[in-house]
Amino acid sequence: MSRYRHILFDLDGTLIDSAPAILASFRDSFARNGAQAVRSIDESVIGPPLVETLQLLAGSTDQALIDRLADGFKASYDSEGYKATAAYAGVGEMLARLAGAGLSLSIATNKRLHPTRLILEHLGWSRHFDHVYALDLFEPRLPHKAAMIQRLLADQDIPGDSAIYIGDRSEDGESADANGLPFVAATWGYGSITAAEMPAHWRQATSPAAMADLLLAA
Missing domain, CATH: 3.40.50.1000 (HAD superfamily/HAD-like)
Known part of the structure; x- marks a missing residue:
């Protein structure tokens, strides 16, 4: 034992x-919010907490923007996106x-x-x-x-x-x-x-x- x-x-x-599902929901959130990521949305961003990752991708700590992106991510991922997890x-x-x-x-x-x-x-x-x-x-x-x-x-x-x-x-x-x-x-x-x-x-x-x-x- x-x-x-x-x-x-x-x-x-x-x-x-979880990368394909997470990355798809990040891309969906940026598109919904008309925001442009400042770096590639790829597997290198997987791992840190959501807000930290969104700040990295957005190149911003603006709270209103990060809140909108977080809401968009959750709406996508928590409804259907997570089901693509393997x-x-x-x-x-x-x-x-x-x-x-x-x-x-x-x-x-x-x-x-x-x-x-x-x-x-x-x-x-x-x-x-x-x-x-x-x-x-x-x-x-x-x-x-x-x-x-x-x-x-x-x-x-x-x-x-x-x-x-x-x-x-x-x-x-x-x-x-x-x-x-x-x-x-x-x-x-x-x-x-x-x-x-x-x-x-x-x-x-x-x-x-x-x-x-x-x-x-x-």
């Missing part, structure tokens, strides 16, 4: 390929295997809570997760992923030595480090981590099956 009883997962780029091959089997081994699974994501829950239900994964945390789960909104992981561990009384975080971006690994958690990079996603950039204490798995093997053998 794994010594890691609590497996915390990032969502976008780790469990799901699970990475093998992730469903990985989750079932880990949950079936008696491990507790949680989500800790920068994605908004509402579409996160919609996607988990759409993919039939809701039953696998004991806890689903997002930055906007709380008021005031949590400032970053490291704070969210800290809150999840504290709220659910999860000992740090029994938990591990899984993600696809450097931010994910840094957030794990900030909480004293081990980190494993899911290198099958579209995250920014490469083997050459990874600190020596981070580990990686190249497929969901390899991830499950690693976690269960730990």
Whole structure:
């Protein structure tokens, strides 16, 4: 049995390929609002919170503009757009295997809570997760992923030595480090981590099956 009883997962780029759906809704929002993006709307912008990404794409922090773009994105994504989200091959089997081994699974994501829950239900994964945390789960909104992981561990009384975080971006690994958690990079996603950039204490798995093997053998 794994010594890691609590497996915390990032969502976008780790469990799901959400890029086509997200990018389509960004483009739709800019078109609806007659706004011009100052940089390419491509996979490189996936990962940060919505407002941060919109500011990057718009090249502006004007609150009225960002609010309009955010409303347009939500209208598109939360109605139909999220349904285009695809699970990475093998992730469903990985989750079932880990949950079936008696491990507790949680989500800790920068994605908004509402579409996160919609996607988990759409993919039939809701039953696998004991806890689903997002930055906007709380008021005031949590400032970053490291704070969210800290809150999840504290709220659910999860000992740090029994938990591990899984993600696809450097931010994910840094957030794990900030909480004293081990980190494993899911290198099958579209995250920014490469083997050459990874600190020596981070580990990686190249497929969901390899991830499950690693976690269960730990």
